[in-house]
Amino acid sequence: MQMGQLIVFTGPSGVGKGTLLRSLLESHPELELSISVTTRAPREGEIEGRHYYFVNREQFQGLIATGQLLEWAEFAGNCYGTPRTPVEEMIAQGKLVVLEIELEGARQVRETFPGALQLFILPPSPEELERRIRVRGQDSEEAIARRLHRAQVEIAAADEFDIVIVNDDFDRALEAIEMALFAPVS
Ligand SMILES: Nc1nc2c(ncn2[C@@H]2O[C@H](COP(=O)(O)OP(=O)(O)O)[C@@H](O)[C@H]2O)c(=O)[nH]1
């Protein structure tokens, strides 16, 4: 059986990762999205087990202690991690598994899964990034400030990634991602 592959999607909060991925998953059923665990409170409309598994800090610590997370990191005051078993099972089944994770997690995956393809999504400008976070209207002022501060660090690390795509025009960014994932390597 052919082994699957891990695909890492990273980029500053608000750049459009979630929106791009939703579109990509709709047209590519061979892609599977890993559902992360987080200590962040659910946003309006977020569903347990679909957007995240929502846990408290103690439960999260338990997952770390028992080796159940493939990677994890703290971001803007909350913990986020990738459950190990589902990802390993999907890879064994030959699936293309997408991890939508922040920079520290991507760095861990680079060590543990050097064969993973790592994509970084950039905003057209810092101003547009801030506009998108605000338009989304889901975060407090404090959460927005933390995300924008962290965005500078993440953007500065973009060239660590295999492929960097600017999410300016949405359809063009989507096309560039599809090329990166599915175009045959010559
Ligand atoms: N390391 C790591 N980062 C994650 C994981 N799940 C989500 N993230 C990242 O955590 C950051 C915050 O996510 P979230 O609170 O949903 O905010 P948003 O990116 O502003 O929508 C984003 O950069 C996500 O990519 C995970 O399992 N591991």
Ligand SMILES: Nc1ncnc2c1ncn2[C@@H]1O[C@H](COP(=O)(O)OP(=O)(O)O)[C@@H](O)[C@H]1O
């Ligand atoms: N290319 C784009 N042009 C304009 N707005 C966009 C574009 N891509 C995404 N957005 C919008 O930006 C906001 C943040 O997108 P989201 O997918 O939640 O970001 P992330 O998952 O990276 O935090 C959403 O309101 C989304 O509709």
